[in-house]
Amino acid sequence: MEFNNEEKENINIKDVLNKYLKYWYWFIICIFISLFCAFYYLRYTPKQYNSKAKILLNNSQSSVGELAGVIDITKLGSTEADGEITDQIEIIKSRRILEKVIKKNNYNISYFNIGKVIESEISPDESPIKIITSADTENFTINIKIESHDKFSIDGKVYNFGQNINITNNSFKIIRNNSLKNHIGKNVLIYVSSVENSINKYAGKIKISPNGKDSKIINLSMTGTVPEISEKFINDLIDVYNSDIILDNTKLTISTSEFINNKLNEVTEKLKGFDSRLQNFKTDNKFTDLNSEANLFIQNASENEKKLLQATTQLSLVDAMRNSLSQNKTELLPTNIGLDDLTISKQISEYNQLVLTKNEMLNSSTEEHPNVIRIQEQIYNIKSNLKTSLNLYRNSIQTQTNKISSNQSEIDHKISLFPSQEKELKDITREQKIIEALFLFLLQKKEENEIKEAATPDYIKIIDYSYSSKSPVAPNKNIIFLGALIIGSIIPFAIIYIFSLFDNKVKTKEDILRKIGNANIIGQIPHSTSSIIKENDFSTISESLRILRTNIDYNLRNIKNGKCIFITSTISNEGKTFVSSNLTKIFSETNKKVLLIGTDLRNPKILNTLDIPRVNNQLGLTEYLYNSEIQVNDIINKNPKSYNFDIINSGKLSPNPTELLMNNRFDDLIKEVREIYDYIIVDTVPVGVVTDMFLISENADLTLYIIRANTTEIADLDLPKELLNTNRLKNMQFALNDVSLEFKYGFGYYSDVKLPWYKKILNRFKK
Numbered sequence: 001m002e003f004n005n006e007e008k009e010n011i012n013i014k015d016v017l018n019k020y021l022k023y024w025y026w027f028i029i030c031i032f033i034s035l036f037c038a039f040y041y042l043r044y045t046p047k048q049y050n051s052k053a054k055i056l057l058n059n060s061q062s063s064v065g066e067l068a069g070v071i072d073i074t075k076l077g078s079t080e081a082d083g084e085i086t087d088q089i090e091i092i093k094s095r096r097i098l099e100k101v102i103k104k105n106n107y108n109i110s111y112f113n114i115g116k117v118i119e120s121e122i123s124p125d126e127s128p129i130k131i132i133t134s135a136d137t138e139n140f141t142i143n144i145k146i147e148s149h150d151k152f153s154i155d156g157k158v159y160n161f162g163q164n165i166n167i168t169n170n171s172f173k174i175i176r177n178n179s180l181k182n183h184i185g186k187n188v189l190i191y192v193s194s195v196e197n198s199i200n201k202y203a204g205k206i207k208i209s210p211n212g213k214d215s216k217i218i219n220l221s222m223t224g225t226v227p228e229i230s231e232k233f234i235n236d237l238i239d240v241y242n243s244d245i246i247l248d249n250t251k252l253t254i255s256t257s258e259f260i261n262n263k264l265n266e267v268t269e270k271l272k273g274f275d276s277r278l279q280n281f282k283t284d285n286k287f288t289d290l291n292s293e294a295n296l297f298i299q300n301a302s303e304n305e306k307k308l309l310q311a312t313t314q315l316s317l318v319d320a321m322r323n324s325l326s327q328n329k330t331e332l333l334p335t336n337i338g339l340d341d342l343t344i345s346k347q348i349s350e351y352n353q354l355v356l357t358k359n360e361m362l363n364s365s366t367e368e369h370p371n372v373i374r375i376q377e378q379i380y381n382i383k384s385n386l387k388t389s390l391n392l393y394r395n396s397i398q399t400q401t402n403k404i405s406s407n408q409s410e411i412d413h414k415i416s417l418f419p420s421q422e423k424e425l426k427d428i429t430r431e432q433k434i435i436e437a438l439f440l441f442l443l444q445k446k447e448e449n450e451i452k453e454a455a456t457p458d459y460i461k462i463i464d465y466s467y468s469s470k471s472p473v474a475p476n477k478n479i480i481f482l483g484a485l486i487i488g489s490i491i492p493f494a495i496i497y498i499f500s501l502f503d504n505k506v507k508t509k510e511d512i513l514r515k516i517g518n519a520n521i522i523g524q525i526p527h528s529t530s531s532i533i534k535e536n537d538f539s540t541i542s543e544s545l546r547i548l549r550t551n552i553d554y555n556l557r558n559i560k561n562g563k564c565i566f567i568t569s570t571i572s573n574e575g576k577t578f579v580s581s582n583l584t585k586i587f588s589e590t591n592k593k594v595l596l597i598g599t600d601l602r603n604p605k606i607l608n609t610l611d612i613p614r615v616n617n618q619l620g621l622t623e624y625l626y627n628s629e630i631q632v633n634d635i636i637n638k639n640p641k642s643y644n645f646d647i648i649n650s651g652k653l654s655p656n657p658t659e660l661l662m663n664n665r666f667d668d669l670i671k672e673v674r675e676i677y678d679y680i681i682v683d684t685v686p687v688g689v690v691t692d693m694f695l696i697s698e699n700a701d702l703t704l705y706i707i708r709a710n711t712t713e714i715a716d717l718d719l720p721k722e723l724l725n726t727n728r729l730k731n732m733q734f735a736l737n738d739v740s741l742e743f744k745y746g747f748g749y750y751s752d753v754k755l756p757w758y759k760k761i762l763n764r765f766k767k
Helices: 013-021 024-044 059-066 084-092 095-105 178-183 195-205 227-285 292-326 342-361 370-415 420-455 477-502 509-515 540-555 576-588 606-610 621-626 657-661 665-674 692-699 714-726 757-766
Strands: 049-057 109-114 119-122 129-133 140-146 151-154 157-160 164-167 170-176 187-192 207-210 217-224 460-468 521-526 563-569 594-598 646-648 679-683 702-708 732-739
Touching: 013 477, 024 477, 049 084, 049 227, 084 207, 084 217, 084 227, 095 195, 095 227, 109 129, 129 140, 129 187, 195 217, 217 227, 227 342, 227 420, 227 460, 292 370, 292 420, 342 370, 509 521, 509 714, 509 732, 521 540, 540 576, 540 702, 540 732, 563 576, 563 692, 576 594, 576 606, 576 679, 576 702, 576 732, 594 665, 621 657, 621 665, 657 692, 665 679, 665 692, 702 714, 714 732
Parallel strands: 521 732, 563 679, 563 702, 594 646, 594 679, 702 732
Antiparallel strands: 049 217, 049 460, 109 119, 109 187, 129 170, 140 151, 140 187, 151 157, 164 170, 207 217
């Protein structure tokens, strides 16, 4: 029937859950509060909707690679290219493009309806009013109350719609919208942000990503509380991006057209001069066709002239390009004009690319900007390299021309046998053909450039215009409620866990066994609201005391008469006197003679516990120990207050209790009462406070060491552990006092404990 330490390390799920489930009501309260907060959050948090669009970059988009000016000024420090798609994504979300979109439809202005709890954003079309202000306005907020169809008020001051207003250095006017009639008497909140802040806002909201690794499809998405605004912003962003590409290509086309037209004018004048010269020559010399004998020489001369014509054409183009470069102006150079050298064509393309970049940067920067200076240096370097390439190419063509001219000289020598008129006619015709070929070439390029300018193709294909999800993407109702449920469960769990970490009090017998592995716990006494049990009491506490009585009898089964039981504890207030008094009453119920002795000469409590009035002249243990003439019968209080046991009270307070207990009179007392009583229960002093207990402990047959739940600290168990291991107290047994009812069960049929619902579940689980 003893409580031993078997399975002491078995801390099962029942023990763990018991610690938390006894506070089940806190879990219910916290979960309810968390779910209420989640409901409140979902009720008043603006819903977020996701808007998406999808575009395809056409093959013609590759020409934009020459237009570095569309890259944002903040990206100029990069020297690596991540691919065409990545470059175009950076262009789309560049600050320059975003600024154009924001200014296009005033995305820096937001309108809100003012509710009882929150402000809800509305689209400009839904707003009953609109604000007109300059693009460079700084941040400001105005709360407008619509007074009537013609008037509104700001901070109590009434204005007319369309009136110019200046508040805090911000000038604006408010105009009516279509839905004004339904909002009279209501307030509208207007937030006006600077363009710079709006760029930062939308740069963080817009998400742009490729559809796949090798795909030219780009996905655009944005999340916002008003899907109409998100959809319109994405569509405007696509339009501005496409228009920006077309504009840059138009600039290059116009520059090429100007160059071709200027050269055509020059060549046309030269061609007119040669036509007039040929006409005059034939008129003056009455010129006829060549002789048939000269056909062979003329045929050879014609082939040689073709080569000379091509070489001379290249020289003319080189000279024209050199003249353009010789000017100090930084302007676009014509491309694709017929130069056969690929290196020169590539350098011209790079030169135009840098010129466009510089021009674009000058829109938002000055000539002294470091990035502008760096681009200008690159322009000078490429321009110098281009001049060198043109010079080298001209020298090469000139050498080729000289060689052709040398061959021509030989042919001319043979033709010199012909009439001088024929030779002169040949010179005029040859020069005329050269100019005519150049004219036709320039005319062809002009037509090609005009066709390209008139076409103006879209450089992107819109697969899906912006559309929004029907249901909000945030806040997620299921996740919010799940999170609230988890948080509501974790908070009380964490609090209980933290408190349990800092709670160093003994709770159950397992706490004792973990500290004192060889402790023999022979009783657990539940909490009691009364100091002494009633007669014929079958409550839980009475049953636990009867179990304790039975276990004590079992430990003292070899002692026939005068069983002496000492009851002590580590410190005061652990229920030592309470257990002594009630255990004495329980023993007396067996019709045995029982004596209760109070040996606490410093702070006696037995009379108070038993509710026995103190008599001034009544003798006690102090008088007996002090005066050898006083006999045992003189200090025994027979059946006080109708109790079925006798008491020896501690008597008067003694100034030297330790010395009194050392005079051996107490040993004589115990020997004498052993012959009279079946049980002697001695209420001693706490062993952790004074040493009185050790002076008389040899008289004990069993020492019952009281440990009180929720009072005795774990660290205080070191003392009883040492006393048990050193056998300083005889037959040392343990009892746990003031145990909570939830830890105390199984005391027989008469137990009045009603287990809570979670205990019943755990007991079934255990079975």
